[in-house]
Amino acid sequence: MKLSLIWRLLARDWRGGELGILIFALVLAVSVIVGISSFVTRLQSALMSESARFLAADLVIVSRSDLPTAWAEEAARLGLQTSDLLGFPSMAVADIDHMALVSIKAVSDGYPLRGALQWSAEPYGPLRTEGAIPLPGEVWLAPRLFSLLAVESGDQITVGETLLSVSGSVRSEPDATTAVFGFGPRLLMNTADIPATGVVQPGSRVEYRLLISGPAIATTAFEDWITPQLQEGQRVQSVEGTQPRIGDTLDRAQGFLLLAGSLAVVLAAAAITLASRRFGVRHTQYVAILKSLGAQSHEISRLYGASLFCLGAVTTVVGCALGWLMQEAFILVLGSLLPLTPGAAGGQPFAMGVATSAVCLACFAWPPLSRLGQAPPLLVLRADVQVDDVQKPTDFLLGGAAIIALMWWYSGSATVTAAVVGGLVMVVALGFLVARLLLSGGRKMGGFAGSIWRIALAGLQRRGRANALQMVIFAITIMLMLLLSVVRSSLISQWQDQLPPGVPNHFMLNLAPAERPLLTEFFDDNGIRSEVLYPMTRGRVIAVNDSALPEWDETESSDAPRQRGANFTWSDTVPAGNALKEGDWWDPDTEEPWVSIEEDFAEGIGAKVGDQVSLRIGADIVHAKIKNIREVDWQSMRPNFFMVFPRAVLEAYPGMYMTSFLLAAEQKSLLNKLVLAFPTVTVIELDVVIEEMRSVVSQVARALELVLAVILLAGSLVLVAGVQSSLDGRLKESALLRALGARRQVVLGTLWIEFLVLGALAGALGSAGAEAAAWGLQTAVFDMTWTPTVLMWWLGPLLGALTVGTLGVWSCRRVVNTPPVILLREV
Amino acid sequence: MIKVSHLLKTVPTADGDLDILRGIDLEIPAGSSAAIVGASGSGKSTLLGLLAGMDMATAGQIWIDGEPLADLNEDQRANLRAEKVGFVFQSFQLLPSLTALENVMLPLELAGVAGAADTAARFLTEVGLENRLEHYPTTLSGGEQQRVAIARAFAREPRILFADEPTGNLDTRTGERVIELLFTLNAISRTTLVLVTHDEQLAKRCDLRFGMVAGELQPL
Incomplete structure (x- = not known):
């Protein structure tokens, strides 16, 4: 079979309007998959670099002792970038006061x-990122150190034995949450000045870090090389395990996008x-003619197989191109917000598209075409020849x-x-059942109604099987469209709930108990809204049920229960934003030694409700029985605690608020x-972080809108294809009705009734299916309340009736606008 | 040459088997024209379908140029049609998505004949449709559509041409012109013509005439 002939036949089919929906659907499937999977891949790589940002590197070696220079040399040999860092708590002195x-x-x-x-020349001044790090001889201070030390830019302070000049204020460090060296405010300096300070001596509490970055293969090779050489007190921090704050939002967005892709x-x-x-x-007759002209079955199969292959090749190329454009559009919508690595999508999404x-x-296009070769040539002589359905169960x-x-x-x-x-199975099963019951019942009802209803309902029943199939397809389409809309809305509203307007954006620690009234006054005077003041005491869990827990160092790399240090508080009620998972809360006046534990913390020390935990608070040992286990929303921006005690247990211990x-x-x-x-x-x-999260949420929500639009387009396409699938039969019947003298209104009326009934039923079924699937997805996948x-x-039945009705009547409009004799000749 | 011996065609119905053809014997020499005349439902079209190898007989044998059809499988019969047989149908059977020219080109393209477009245009010119090459079937009159079908049938220069009620869907005057064309082209190309019709006048123009009554064939 000549390729040119195949192309010509395809071109003729295209011109004849036979291929439109098929081509469009293939292009849509490929482009949506390529678009969404490239976008998700790029989003994942963005997440990885976002995680890397929280480490300030791709890999960090942390050590209590100085690191061998050979390690940095090996990293350099592998083509990796390195940077040294060390941290420790110390005193900064401006003058004696x-x-x-x-x-x-x-x-x-x-x-x-x-x-x-990020830094600024003055505390709270405009943010800058250029200039990288303090020069030797200079320091950058956290904004509030300026007031604590009563210094300005250009003044000098003493660190250890050396004088350093204040040249800026450090505002935001990428690794602020992963590199913590004591509680004090930050002082950033250059490693070149460390020897002169004389602070770092053998035995002093210093943490050494070697930051490493470079291609994934090289960092993995380095990690494999270094891990066996690690001594006690040394460990590797990698990108896995450091989750950026926006990670959860992006995770769910990815889940939604992949779901949308699947639905598309x-x-x-x-x-x-x-x-x-x-x-x-439509091609059965075509094939009969070809066979009467001498075409053989295998030639027909080859012809259609090759046509489909050519069609597939063209639509795949077009779909890949459109998919690429689609993800570019997503990236455009998200702007420069996410640190995306260009070209990170690679070839995988295109492979998925192919x-x-x-x-x-x-699996979908070929089966009906594969049987065309069996079409009997005798069809050209006799229209009553039995033809097998092109589609089999x-x-x-x-x-x-x-x-x-x-x-x-x-x-x-x-x-x-x-x-x-x-959800789909439910819709299909219910659909065929409802179709059977209602369509047959409808005929009886139609018998009592006017002629338009009688003709319409008889038509519905006559094409019962085809109508049931059509209705189920409409129902599936409506279900998927509704499902995605529902999941999108609840995801977005959940994100917005997470960061409602007025969410606290600053935390304050270490307030002395006596200062509480003064602080409240300060807040009132300046119109600042604050959360409740929580007392805070630091301590350490040392035993569970009198069995001593091992120290951190011994079990550093394992998940086994071990001692944990934490901040404790007391409370009369369940803290806001917390939910009890097991057990119950105590009476506010209780004097029993009870404790409430956060679920992950409980797992970390290997304890459950009813166990007794022993804690060291200051010099005392306290025993308490676990009354309940709590789930804590760590993203709530409220003070959250691993352990909460009744007031009577903790009030006696000195604590800060x-x-x-x-x-x-x-x-x-006002911070100053x-x-x-x-x-x-x-x-x-946390104001910068919260603004960033808000911005990410609103941008991601816009990306979801885009995807939803694509899905709605796909859904409309199915509705059009569904209406078209029964068009020939309907056109023929309507043309016959008109030939028999039926008025325009009668023909239009029957069409409206047929499609409105089909659409309304499909809408009701679709709503049921969407509700079932939404329940499954929201409870099991998105971790939301259903x-x-x-x-x-x-809305489902109403939209179903309107959409299917309008599309159906619009598709059949020719029947009232074209003379019936022409229609009858064509169909 | 076409030879038929003891041909039987039975189809199962709800009321038991129905004999459509009951022992047909027939010989049509190469280059001659034969008419099969009969009322609707007498079995004419069934016989034509069997002669063209588009259907299988219940019993009996058909030879086309000495080749026994019963011994050929479907693909071999299709091949025989491609090489030797042309068709003209009552309902024209043109493909609606193809232009007149493309309809005539189709069998040539299927056979991989070079210069299909030129040959098709030449035959369409011969049937007087040189100004309708790019027209689609729906924009042509019945007579014009049948002339496209005749051009398509002759374009492959077949040895045998089967015509099933070629004037059945046409008015008398148009029908006469189409028949005139059919016989003229047949005379030029020396094709064996087998015509199924219920029109006695048309049958009279053929060398041989057979009458089909209730599944039995009689020379007239």
């Missing part, structure tokens, strides 16, 4: 290897099946298996697949007044 305990971080050239260090493929597969079936039915195309062609089994496999592959989650497939509060951008300078008024407190500024969507239950 002004000194402060600080957390010193000494950095060398290249720091940070990942992420950016299900919709495209449905469109392909319908379009291919119609193509097969595989999707191959599966769609083989086994096709649907094959298609179903392919859909499950594809969904599983894309979503990478058996739970997602099970939830959606469960903590709280969180909201400070608007224009109130930022605050730290001057309360010199002992530590303020943790609430029935009442709106969907009446």
Whole structure:
């Protein structure tokens, strides 16, 4: 078979309008998969670099002792970048009246290897990122150290035995949460000045870090090389295990995108099946003519196989190109917000696109066409020859298996697949049942109604099987469209709930008990809204049920229960934002030695409800019985505690207080007044992080809108394909009605009724399926609370009726606008 | 040459087996024209389908140029049609998505004949449709569509041409013109013509005439 002939036949089919839906559905399937999977791959790589930002490197070697120079040399040999860092708590002295305990971080050239260090020339001044690190002889101070030490830029302070000049204020360090060296505010200096300070001596509490970054292969090779050489007190920190704050949001967004991709493929597969079936039915006569002209069965199969292959090749190329454009559009929408590595998507998404195309062609498009070769040539002589249906029940089994496999592959989650497939199975089963009951009952009802209703309902019943199939396809489409809309809305509202307007953006620690009224007054005077003040005592869990727990160092690399240090508080009620997982809360007046433990912490010390834990608080040993286990939302921006005691147990121990509060951008300078008024407190500024999270959420929400639009487009396509699949029969009947003298209104009326009834039924079924799948997805996948969507239950049938009705009547409009004789000749 | 011996065709129905053809014997020499005349439902079209190898007989044998059809499988019969047989149908059987030119080109392209477009255009010119090459079937009149079908049938220069009620869907005057064309082209290309019709006048123009009554064939 000549390729040119195949192209010509395809071109003729295209011109004849036979291929439109098939081509469109194939392009859609490939482009959505390529688009979404490239975007998700790039998002994942962005997440990795975001995680790397939190380490300031791809890999960090942490040690209590000086690191051998051979390690940095080996890293350099592997082509990796390195930077030294050391941290320790020490005193910074401005003059005899002004000194402060600080957390010193000494950095060398290249720091940070990942992420950016933000600083300003003046405390709370405009942020800068250029200039990298303090020069030798200079220090950058945390903003509030300026007031604590009563210094300005250009003044000198003493660290150990050396004088250093204050040249800036350190505002945001990428590794602030992973590199903590004591509680004091930060002092950033150059490693070149460390020997002169004389602070670092053998035995002093210094943490040495070697930061490493470079290609993944080289960092992995280095990690493999270094791990066996690590001594006691040395460990490796890698990107896995450091989760950025926005990680959870992006994780769920990815889950949503992959779900959307899977649904798009299900919709495209449905469109392909319908379009291919119609193509097969319409080509049966075509093939009979070809066979009467001498074409052999295998030639017909080859012809259609090759045509499909060519069609697949073109649509795959176009789909890949469109998919690439789609993910570029996503990136454009997300802007420069995410630190995305260009080209990180690689070839994998395109491979997925090609595989999707191959599966769609083989499992959905090919089966109806594969049987065309069997069409009897006798059809050209006699129209009454029995023709086998181009589609067999086994096709649907094959298609179903392919859909499950594809969904599983894309979503990478058996739970997602099970939830959606469960909903689909429900819709299919209920659909055929309802179709059977209602369509046959409808005929009886129609008998009592007017002629328009009688003709319409009789038509529905006459094409009962085809209508049931059509209704189920409509129902599946409506279900998937509703499902995605529901999941999107609840995801977005959940994100917004997580960071509601007015969420605290600063934490304050170390407030002395006597200072509480003064602080409240300060907040009131300045119009600052704060959370409750929580008492805070530090201690260490040393035993569970009188069995001593091992120290940290002995079990550093294992998950075995070990001693844990933590901040404790007391409370009369369950702290806001916490949920009891096991056990119950205590009476506020209780004097029993009870304790409430956070679930992961309980796991870390190997304890459960009813166990007795022993704690060291200061010089005392305290025993308490676990009353309950709590789930804590660590992203709530409220003070959260691993262990909470009844008031009577903890009140006796000296402790400091903590709280969180909201400070608007224009109130930022109040921080200086605050730290001057309360010199002992530590303020943790989270406003930048919260703004970043808000921005990510709103951008990600926009990306989800885009994807939803694509899915709605895919759904509309299936609806069009569905309506078209029964078009020939309807056109013929309507033309006959008109030929018999039926008025325009009668023909239009019957069409409206048929499609409205089909659409409304499909909408109701779709709502049921969407609700079932949403329940599965929200509870098992997205970790959200499921609430029935009442709106969907009446919106589904209404939208179904309107959409299917309008599309159906619009597709059949020719029947009232074209003379019946022409229609009858054509169909 | 076409030879048929003791041909039987039975189809199962709800009321038991129905004999459509009951022992047909027939010989049509090469280059001659034969008409099979009969009322609707007498079995004419069934016989034509069997002669063209598009259906299988219940019993009996058909030889086309000495080749026994019963011994050929479906693909071999299709091959025989491609090489030796042309068709003209009552309902034209043109492909609606193809232009007149493309419809005529189709069998040539399927056979891999070079210069299909030129040959097709030449035959369409011969049937007087040189101004309708790019027209689609729906924009052609019935007579014009049948002339496209005739051009398609002759374009492959077949040894045998089967025509099933070629004027059945046409008015009398158009029908006469189409028949005139059919016989003229047949005379030029020396094709064996087998015509199924219920039109006695048309049958009279053929060398041989057979009457089909209730599945039995009689020379007229």
